[in-house]
Amino acid sequence: MDFTLPKEHEMARQLFKDFAEKEVKPLAQEIDEEHRFPRETVEKMAKYGFMGIPVPKEYGGQGCDILTYAMCVEELSKVCGTTGVIVSAHTSLCVDPILTFGTEEQKQKYVVPLAKGEKLGAFGLTEPGAGTDAQGQQTKAVLDGDEWVLNGSKCFITNGKEADIYVIFAVTGKIEKRGKMMKEISAFIVEKGTPGFTFGTKENKMGICGSSTYELIFTDCRIPKENLLGQQGKGFNIAMHTLDGGRIGIASQALGLAEGALETTINYVKERKQFGKSIGAFQNTQFQLADMATKVEAAKLLVYKAARKKDEYKTNPKVSYSFEAAQAKLYAAEVAMEVTTKAVQLHGGYGYIKEYDVERMMRDAKITEIYEGTSEVQRMVISAALLK
Amino acid sequence: MKVIVCIKQVPDTKGGVKFNPDGTLDRGAMLAIMNPDDKAGLEAALRLKDQYGAEVTVLTMGLPKAADVLREAIAMGADKGILVTDRVLGGADTWATSTTIAGAIRNLEYDLIITGRQAIDGDTAQVGPQIAEHLGIPVISYAQEIKVDGDKVIVKRQYDDRYHMLEAKMPCLITALSELNDPRYMTPGGIFDAVKAEITTWGRADLKDVDDSNLGLAGSPTKIAKASDKVRKGAGEKVVPESPEEAVKYIVGKLVEKHVI
Amino acid sequence: MQNLEEYKGVFVFAQQLDGQVSGIAYELLGKAKDLAAPLNAQVTAVLIGSGVKGECDKLAEYGADRVILVDDPELKEYRTEPYAHALSSVINEYKPEIVLVGATAIGRDLGPTVSARVATGLTADCTVLEIGDFPLQPIPGKEDEQKHNQLLMTRPAFGGNTIATIACPNNRPQMATVRPGVMQKIEPKKGAKAEIIEYNPGFTPNNKYVEIKEIVKAVSDIKDIMDAKILVSGGRGVGSPENFKILEDLAAAIGGQVSCSRAVVDSGWKPKELQVGQTGKTVRPNVYFAIGISGAIQHVAGMEESDIIVAINKDEDAPIFDVADYGVVGDLNKIVPQLTEAIKTAIANK
Numbered sequence: 001m002d003f004t005l006p007k008e009h010e011m012a013r014q015l016f017k018d019f020a021e022k023e024v025k026p027l028a029q030e031i032d033e034e035h036r037f038p039r040e041t042v043e044k045m046a047k048y049g050f051m052g053i054p055v056p057k058e059y060g061g062q063g064c065d066i067l068t069y070a071m072c073v074e075e076l077s078k079v080c081g082t083t084g085v086i087v088s089a090h091t092s093l094c095v096d097p098i099l100t101f102g103t104e105e106q107k108q109k110y111v112v113p114l115a116k117g118e119k120l121g122a123f124g125l126t127e128p129g130a131g132t133d134a135q136g137q138q139t140k141a142v143l144d145g146d147e148w149v150l151n152g153s154k155c156f157i158t159n160g161k162e163a164d165i166y167v168i169f170a171v172t173g174k175i176e177k178r179g180k181m182m183k184e185i186s187a188f189i190v191e192k193g194t195p196g197f198t199f200g201t202k203e204n205k206m207g208i209c210g211s212s213t214y215e216l217i218f219t220d221c222r223i224p225k226e227n228l229l230g231q232q233g234k235g236f237n238i239a240m241h242t243l244d245g246g247r248i249g250i251a252s253q254a255l256g257l258a259e260g261a262l263e264t265t266i267n268y269v270k271e272r273k274q275f276g277k278s279i280g281a282f283q284n285t286q287f288q289l290a291d292m293a294t295k296v297e298a299a300k301l302l303v304y305k306a307a308r309k310k311d312e313y314k315t316n317p318k319v320s321y322s323f324e325a326a327q328a329k330l331y332a333a334e335v336a337m338e339v340t341t342k343a344v345q346l347h348g349g350y351g352y353i354k355e356y357d358v359e360r361m362m363r364d365a366k367i368t369e370i371y372e373g374t375s376e377v378q379r380m381v382i383s384a385a386l387l388k
Numbered sequence: 389m390k391v392i393v394c395i396k397q398v399p400d401t402k403g404g405v406k407f408n409p410d411g412t413l414d415r416g417a418m419l420a421i422m423n424p425d426d427k428a429g430l431e432a433a434l435r436l437k438d439q440y441g442a443e444v445t446v447l448t449m450g451l452p453k454a455a456d457v458l459r460e461a462i463a464m465g466a467d468k469g470i471l472v473t474d475r476v477l478g479g480a481d482t483w484a485t486s487t488t489i490a491g492a493i494r495n496l497e498y499d500l501i502i503t504g505r506q507a508i509d510g511d512t513a514q515v516g517p518q519i520a521e522h523l524g525i526p527v528i529s530y531a532q533e534i535k536v537d538g539d540k541v542i543v544k545r546q547y548d549d550r551y552h553m554l555e556a557k558m559p560c561l562i563t564a565l566s567e568l569n570d571p572r573y574m575t576p577g578g579i580f581d582a583v584k585a586e587i588t589t590w591g592r593a594d595l596k597d598v599d600d601s602n603l604g605l606a607g608s609p610t611k612i613a614k615a616s617d618k619v620r621k622g623a624g625e626k627v628v629p630e631s632p633e634e635a636v637k638y639i640v641g642k643l644v645e646k647h648v649i
Numbered sequence: 650m651q652n653l654e655e656y657k658g659v660f661v662f663a664q665q666l667d668g669q670v671s672g673i674a675y676e677l678l679g680k681a682k683d684l685a686a687p688l689n690a691q692v693t694a695v696l697i698g699s700g701v702k703g704e705c706d707k708l709a710e711y712g713a714d715r716v717i718l719v720d721d722p723e724l725k726e727y728r729t730e731p732y733a734h735a736l737s738s739v740i741n742e743y744k745p746e747i748v749l750v751g752a753t754a755i756g757r758d759l760g761p762t763v764s765a766r767v768a769t770g771l772t773a774d775c776t777v778l779e780i781g782d783f784p785l786q787p788i789p790g791k792e793d794e795q796k797h798n799q800l801l802m803t804r805p806a807f808g809g810n811t812i813a814t815i816a817c818p819n820n821r822p823q824m825a826t827v828r829p830g831v832m833q834k835i836e837p838k839k840g841a842k843a844e845i846i847e848y849n850p851g852f853t854p855n856n857k858y859v860e861i862k863e864i865v866k867a868v869s870d871i872k873d874i875m876d877a878k879i880l881v882s883g884g885r886g887v888g889s890p891e892n893f894k895i896l897e898d899l900a901a902a903i904g905g906q907v908s909c910s911r912a913v914v915d916s917g918w919k920p921k922e923l924q925v926g927q928t929g930k931t932v933r934p935n936v937y938f939a940i941g942i943s944g945a946i947q948h949v950a951g952m953e954e955s956d957i958i959v960a961i962n963k964d965e966d967a968p969i970f971d972v973a974d975y976g977v978v979g980d981l982n983k984i985v986p987q988l989t990e991a992i993k994t995a996i997a998n999k
Contacts, residue, residue, distance in 0.1 A: 006583075008579050008580050008582075012579050018573065049575040049576055049577055062575060062580070064579075064580050273946065356928070482770075483770055505757075506757075509806065511774060512761075513761070513773060515761075518765035520762070521761075521765035524856075525856070526729070528729070528859060529758040530758070551864075552726070553865075560859075609768075609770030611783070613801060615811055615812070617810060617811050623972065624976065625975055626978065627978070629977065629979060632983035632987050635984045637991075639959060639988055640995055642957075
């Protein structure tokens with residue numbers, strides 16, 4: 001088992017790091033305070049292929065692997081949690097399901113512009129009554145002639161109003177399963193601007209404030225029959241499969257947040273002087289940093305391992321990466337919360353001040369324990385695998 | 389159109405300069421990067437590729453690990469990379485370096501050679517013009533803008549207090565300033581391709597029309613008599629003058645002593 | 650094989666623009682006189698241009714014993730090729746042991762082209778030039794191989810983090826470029842005259858000649874404090890936005906730019922672009938004036954790598970004095986305006 005990264009990944013990391021430092025970091029505080037979606041950054045990232053990193057070249061992507069994509073989200077998140085999640089939600093939650101389950105026509109029509117960054121993607125599963133209990137879906141899709149008619153709403157949708165292409169889940173009927181009547185859920189591709197598809201509340205959040213989080217409303221929204229994604233009734237499987245990959249993205253975001261906070265804190269404690277010496281000279285600080293760094297490293301290994309497992313799946317569909325993805329997301333998110341909180345503490349009063357990045361990192365970190373499957377859900381996935 | 393871009397791998401002296409506990413430079417901790425002026429030259433060449441379909445070859449002289457900057461260039465869009473490396477070429481000053489690079493370039497066809505104005509380690513700004521001299525082609529330094537018009541280049545050449553718009557017939561050599569443009573980033577796909585790309589490696593034997601007496605340390609007319617690292621700053625002098633006049637006299641004296649004024 | 654003994658004399662490339670000799674030429678002549686003394690050599694200025702004979706006397710006043718004048722219509726505006734041909738021809742004809750060139754946008758193009766053409770070494774951006782021995786210490790057992798009366802050229806390298814001393818023992822001439830403002834010109838000797846030698850190697854346009862299509866004189870606007878060579882930086886101690894005027898006057902007098910600390914930006918006196926510090930910009934100018942700045946680490950982290958730090962603060966215990974090269978305890982309101990006047994005077998007297 002070789003822990004050194006191949007050359008292409010080292011070079012890719014340098015690319016993402018440079019880009020993050022020069023293009024993303026200067027805007028981080030501003031977009032957070034203004035709750036502004038960094039459209040200009042998305043355009044720059046599109047130019048350099050960051051919006052389609054793991055997508056094959058024949059579909060407009062860069063032809064790289066999941067690990068490279070994870071490193072991109074990681075490096076972006078080190079300086080800006082918002083920018084990290086924009087790429088993650090777009091790539092894992094919208095591009096990936098269409099690439100995996102879509103017809104050739106759907107891939108050409110949707111994956112190509114998404115991978116090139118000409119269009120932005122989003123994923124609509126969550127509803128007011130359906131969070132962890134995804135089966136609590138109420139949005140309905142009814143086939144009427146050549147069209148599906150959607151009615152219902154989705155909430156807390158990342159890239160909400162800024163996206164162009166949405167993977168939406170809706171109830172298409174009832175089926176009997178193990179003696180019970182269950183909802184039949186299917187997946188659909190919906191384009192922005194479709195009549196009947198409007199936006200509701202813009203959420204005012206604790207963190208990742210630049211991320212566009214919106215309510216999606218479907219009122220007799222008609223989409224072509226061809227926009228069914230995958231087989232009818234396979235929607236729940238598609239959602240779960242997609243979230244497995246999304247977890248790797250969010251784990252990378254959490255990892256990046258933790259690393260960014262740790263790095264900033266190490267620099268700070270070297271310079272900050274109290275009682276005649278730098279606070280980095282006090283053993284309390286040193287021991288805390290040691291713990292933080294070790295946890296971050298452990299998180300990193302879990303994240304990279306999950307990414308690598310998904311890369312294996314691409315060549316061997318029998319491989320499952322749900323377990324690794326859940327472990328990575330569970331651990332990285334909790335480490336991110338812990339490390340960013342400690343980072344604020346180690347900065348003392350300055351840690352509470354907006355001009356020093358750590359307070360934003362701490363607010364950004366919290367959501368990683370919640371979205372794309374709460375830490376509780378991850379524990380369910382992990383324990384189910386252990387006990388089967 | 390064929391463009392050769394000469395690039396150099398240098399320690400990042402403008403970025404994270406780190407010091408050892410004894411105050412001397414920690415060279416090992418410094419990142420190796422593509423020299424900023426060279427990167428601007430590469431970007432200029434890539435724009436010629438975008439606009440005119442030029443073929444861009446990047447060339448570097450250095451240790452084997454200098455191949456990294458060639459791969460970075462390919463990941464940005466360059467077509468071919470050539471590494472000139474050989475033990476006998478080491479320790480070269482600008483004369484020997486320019487001789488070596490000219491010797492390598494004589495194997496290639498070119499319309500335009502672009503080099504950076506100066507490297508952030510040597511800071512001499514000599515190799516570019518000297519390569520042109522060895523090859524017998526015109527040189528235009530301090531290029532702020534480069535346009536191609538048929539078989540000519542039109543260059544905005546910067547001076548301290550003015551600029552010239554110059555026209556020169558190709559083949560010629562241009563030295564680029566980092567202010568020339570904003571270099572593009574690599575792309576992830578470009579990186580994956582670049583790592584697989586084949587780098588041509590040349591040694592002493594591949595250099596054309598050069599004499600051994602002009603290569604490497606022995607072939608360098610300038611020799612280092614002494615070198616030492618500047619030590620990190622600590623507290624200096626502090627004075628409590630009796631009057632503002634005395635304060636001014638002290639400060640002006642120091643400014644004159646240090647050739648600030 | 651060069652016969653090094655044949656090469657005598659210290660030559661200075663007298664850069665001229667629009668028919669007027671540039672200040673750097675006078676500075677180099679001052680240094681050339683220093684170098685010529687232990688060598689028992691003459692100082693020669695090489696003046697290249699068109700219709701520039703009238704400048705010869707000025708060169709003599711600043712130390713040239715003689716002037717080699719290369720005057721030709723092809724040399725009216727600087728272009729690499731006719732100038733390189735002019736200077737290399739002079740070198741091959743008159744065989745100087747030392748040639749000094751200003752490290753200007755002209756010199757840094759002409760110097761390397763000429764040094765390559767005459768096959769010698771060139772050392773750029775020298776800060777110290779002296780006559781000495783190479784090797785500096787004789788090698789035991791090889792004492793007779795030590796050469797004397799060599800030009801020892803000291804220069805920064807590695808982005809200014811290393812200081813190296815270079816020699817060019819086996820090739821002639823020994824060539825060096827020097828940046829403006831490093832060397833000192835002498836007090837001009839009014840009425841001094843130099844021997845003028847008119848020399849023209851002939852100029853036939855060849856493939857290396859370029860065509861000048863347009864000349865545009867412009868002063869480049871440095872707005873980014875990270876590019877400035879001198880920064881006059883103010884902190885809370887300046888007291889008010891209006892009082893920044895005294896810093897602006899100082900900056901104008903000394904050719905620098907104004908920057909500030911975070912406190913100043915937070916108070917709305919100056920824009921964020923001018924902020925130096927941990928959450929502002931990191932700067933490394935040649936000179937950093939820290940005026941009314943306490944020197945908290947948040948600020949110092951952004952400027953401690955400046956070459957020279959001059960601090961003015963009325964608080965003797967201010968931490969800025971821990972990093973300042975020259976710290977002055979005093980009232981900035983009294984010192985700064987007087988400093989501005991003194992600097993204006995000093996510059997005018999040069």
